[in-house]
Amino acid sequence: MKYPGNASGRRSAAENAVYLDHAATTPMLPEALAAMTEELGQLGNPSSLHNQGRRARRVVEESREQIAEAYGARPSEVVFTSGGTEADNLAVKGLFWARHDAEPEFRRVLAASAEHHAVLDSVKWLAEHEGAEACWLPVDATGTVSPATAREFIERDPGSVALVSVMWANNEVGSVQPVAELAAVAREYEIPFHSDAVQAAGQLPVSLAGSGATALTVTGHKIGGPVGAGALLLCRGADPVPILHGGGQERDVRSGTLDAPAIRAFATAVEISRMRRDDEAKRLAALRDDLIARVLAAVPDAVLNGSPPGPDRLPGNAHFSFPGCEGDALLMLLDAKGIACSTGSACTAGVAQPSHVLLAMGTDDARARGSLRFSLGHSSTQQDVDALGAAIGEAVQRARRATGR
Amino acid sequence: MSGGVDSAVAAARAADAGHDVTGVHLALSMNPASYRTGARGCCTLEDARDARRAADVIGIPFYVWDMAQRFHDDVVRDFVDEYARGNTPNPCLRCNEKIKFAAVLDRAVALGFDAVCTGHHARLTRPASSAGPESAGPRLARSVDQAKDQSYVLAVLTSDQLSRAMFPLGGSTKDEVRHEAAARGLAVADKPDSHDVCFIADGDTRKFLRGQLGAAPGQILDEAGAAVGSHDGSYGFTIGQRRGLRIGHPAPDGRPRYVLDIEPASGTVTVGPAESLDVTEIEAERPVWTGCPPPAAPVDCLVQLRAHGTAHPATAWLDGAGLRIRLHEPARGVARGQAAVLYDADTVLGSATITGTDRAAASAWSSPA
Numbered sequence: 001m002k003y004p005g006n007a008s009g010r011r012s013a014a015e016n017a018v019y020l021d022h023a024a025t026t027p028m029l030p031e032a033l034a035a036m037t038e039e040l041g042q043l044g045n046p047s048s049l050h051n052q053g054r055r056a057r058r059v060v061e062e063s064r065e066q067i068a069e070a071y072g073a074r075p076s077e078v079v080f081t082s083g084g085t086e087a088d089n090l091a092v093k094g095l096f097w098a099r100h101d102a103e104p105e106f107r108r109v110l111a112a113s114a115e116h117h118a119v120l121d122s123v124k125w126l127a128e129h130e131g132a133e134a135c136w137l138p139v140d141a142t143g144t145v146s147p148a149t150a151r152e153f154i155e156r157d158p159g160s161v162a163l164v165s166v167m168w169a170n171n172e173v174g175s176v177q178p179v180a181e182l183a184a185v186a187r188e189y190e191i192p193f194h195s196d197a198v199q200a201a202g203q204l205p206v207s208l209a210g211s212g213a214t215a216l217t218v219t220g221h222k223i224g225g226p227v228g229a230g231a232l233l234l235c236r237g238a239d240p241v242p243i244l245h246g247g248g249q250e251r252d253v254r255s256g257t258l259d260a261p262a263i264r265a266f267a268t269a270v271e272i273s274r275m276r277r278d279d280e281a282k283r284l285a286a287l288r289d290d291l292i293a294r295v296l297a298a299v300p301d302a303v304l305n306g307s308p309p310g311p312d313r314l315p316g317n318a319h320f321s322f323p324g325c326e327g328d329a330l331l332m333l334l335d336a337k338g339i340a341c342s343t344g345s346a347c348t349a350g351v352a353q354p355s356h357v358l359l360a361m362g363t364d365d366a367r368a369r370g371s372l373r374f375s376l377g378h379s380s381t382q383q384d385v386d387a388l389g390a391a392i393g394e395a396v397q398r399a400r401r402a403t404g405r
Numbered sequence: 406m407s408g409g410v411d412s413a414v415a416a417a418r419a420a421d422a423g424h425d426v427t428g429v430h431l432a433l434s435m436n437p438a439s440y441r442t443g444a445r446g447c448c449t450l451e452d453a454r455d456a457r458r459a460a461d462v463i464g465i466p467f468y469v470w471d472m473a474q475r476f477h478d479d480v481v482r483d484f485v486d487e488y489a490r491g492n493t494p495n496p497c498l499r500c501n502e503k504i505k506f507a508a509v510l511d512r513a514v515a516l517g518f519d520a521v522c523t524g525h526h527a528r529l530t531r532p533a534s535s536a537g538p539e540s541a542g543p544r545l546a547r548s549v550d551q552a553k554d555q556s557y558v559l560a561v562l563t564s565d566q567l568s569r570a571m572f573p574l575g576g577s578t579k580d581e582v583r584h585e586a587a588a589r590g591l592a593v594a595d596k597p598d599s600h601d602v603c604f605i606a607d608g609d610t611r612k613f614l615r616g617q618l619g620a621a622p623g624q625i626l627d628e629a630g631a632a633v634g635s636h637d638g639s640y641g642f643t644i645g646q647r648r649g650l651r652i653g654h655p656a657p658d659g660r661p662r663y664v665l666d667i668e669p670a671s672g673t674v675t676v677g678p679a680e681s682l683d684v685t686e687i688e689a690e691r692p693v694w695t696g697c698p699p700p701a702a703p704v705d706c707l708v709q710l711r712a713h714g715t716a717h718p719a720t721a722w723l724d725g726a727g728l729r730i731r732l733h734e735p736a737r738g739v740a741r742g743q744a745a746v747l748y749d750a751d752t753v754l755g756s757a758t759i760t761g762t763d764r765a766a767a768s769a770w771s772s773p774a
Contacts, residue, residue: 003421003585003588003589003590328468328470328471329512329516332427332468332516333516333517335466336427336466336517398515398516398517401515401516402511402512402515402516
């Protein structure tokens with residue numbers, strides 16, 4: 001018997017008309033998609049010495065130059081990776097190993113308590129397996145690390161710090177960290193400073209030279225580029241121990257055949273987002289501020305988490321706690337109405353855990369579980385904000401009925 | 406959607422019937438294993454993935470609901486407590502009663518859904534709209550596949566719960582369901598059914614209970630009260646059990662011994678020959694009537710006393726708030742804590758929890774005239 005009903009004609013789960021989850025990933029810019037498609041049709045391993053190889057190599061090197069220039073780095077300071085997670089792993093583990101191997105005294109890794117899991121879990125792993133001591137820099141109620149706190153932690157034993165890592169802007173609540181000041185404090189003590197700039201790139205002026213950081217993580221798919229291409233911007237002289245050994249690509253720092261199509265698309269997206277960044281930041285901030293107003297009008301007791309809208313908050317980010325609700329119930333209800341957003345917390349098998357970021361900010365468990373993140377990006381429009389404003393009130397009412405069972 | 410073939414086909418049928426279906430996998434384990442390691446155990450991460458893939462093929466939205474804490478409190482702890490009291494629980498029944506058609510149903514209804522659909526093998530019929538006020542809700546009946554019938558573990562549900570339930574598989578055999586799954590392109594068509602207790606993956610209930618309750622040594626006595634052996638926890642036994650007694654020497658008459666009684670307070674387990682297991686009268690509490698009013702007079706029926714057990718001809722009557730059942734022929738292995746489900750042919754009349762039998766010498770017993 002045939003079952004023509006399977007999947008056909010049913011509401012497709014994949015098409016949400018209103019996409020408010022740009023912090024998770026962004027639609028590819030048409031130019032990036034075109035560039036990638038074209039390169040996918042080409043042949044050549046960028047490490048090969050012959051004609052085809054050199055052609056592909058040229059694509060990679062041009063991309064490298066574009067990305068380097070956009071982010072205040074030299075081409076030799078760009079290490080291509082498969083994305084932000086890999087770049088974070090390379091920075092945290094690789095720089096720890098390099099420092100610790102040179103000087104076993106260097107054991108402490110200072111990282112903000114609200115870091116992304118790619119940094120957090122790498123630090124924890126080093127503590128459990130590689131003799132590191134994890135020191136978590138506390139964040140305040142807005143999710144921000146202060147330079148004074150970083151200094152205090154370093155000064156407990158400056159000669160023992162291997163590395164400091166604090167993200168440029170928080171992926172959940174959007175709070176912008178004082179990266180230049182933190183980097184300066186670390187530099188005073190000659191400690192390498194790494195910043196995960198994955199969320200900030202494209203909305204804020206991320207620069208390796210400008211920030212004074214030793215290493216920065218960036219990735220393509222948060223700025224209209226493809227998943228699968230990212231970079232660790234690494235100052236000359238900072239030589240991490242590699243995670244990937246093999247053919248010696250990227251100056252032995254990161255072996256593996258370079259993904260020319262993805263890299264080309266990544267560079268295209270970087271270029272476009274750099275050109276549009278200032279205007280885009282203003283546009284997004286206006287939309288986001290309207291979103292906040294609409295949500296608070298519909299749900300007056302909703303609480304905005306993170307730094308107040310302004311220079312200390314990512315222009316596209318809004319994050320709320322809705323008292324009396326569970327975030328995952330709200331997410332389901334909005335999803336059913338074609339509105340995509342996120343609870344912003346890590347999942348195992350799709351079961352949400354309360355956000356470690358909110359908990360680090362001093363939020364209680366219940367409020368942490370009743371939170372949603374709405375994030376805008378290059379394809380966001382006023383209609384998206386209007387749709388959310390129209391739907392959120394009823395969704396919260398229903399979600400409140402579902403709580404406490 | 407557990408990740409098994411039954412719930413997958415049930416979801417597919419519901420979707421084909423035109424319902425607006427959303428697939429939900431229940432995360433019930435506090436520490437889910439990554440891989441499904443055999444036919445026991447359920448709700449590993451691999452099962453969640455199987456459920457997700459089935460939802461993809463069927464074309465419905467899919468979510469995972471975390472019910473681990475509720476499941477632990479309402480099902481796992483009840484399981485342990487019951488054994489500690491010397492009863493034999495049925496956790497699947499408790500899960501249906503407290504989780505699937507309570508916690509999950511309540512949440513679903515609050516979120517705007519109308520019903521919970523599962524892959525249980527059972528039939529549900531709604532009363533005709535012409536049915537008068539005596540009609541007390543939907544009627545539950547056995548599945549056409551008698552070997553797979555799960556009406557026993559659903560009979561505990563109230564009319565309210567059943568009125569918001571759907572069981573699309575009741576009219577099919579297990580073979581038919583598997584064939585349909587294969588025809589629909591569902592990879593779980595060949596997945597083995599899970600059996601035994603879903604939260605005891607290695608199947609070793611005794612070890613699990615020992616881990617929860619600790620060692621509680623006691624004596625094994627024969628019917629005359631003579632000690633014939635010892636044990637390290639009366640919770641490790643169930644009425645009618647023959648294996649695992651570890652008495653070490655045969656009975657004087659050389660015949661197998663069976664557990665007749667368990668008394669946790671003194672830690673005593675009583676064993677004896679098979680015929681001593683015979684039970685004729687049963688006392689049960691908290692009766693639930695399924696789509697029919699409580700019987701005003703004693704009713705002749707069939708009663709099933711454990712999952713996949715025989716249906717015994719019997720007469721049942723209300724006795725105060727409880728239920729009394731007289732079997733027309735003796736039955737063996739009747740354990741406190743199990744459900745007694747009454748049937749009229751294949752239709753469920755009601756269900757109650759067994760609290761005592763005429764075999765149990767300790768219970769104050771008298772049968773009505």
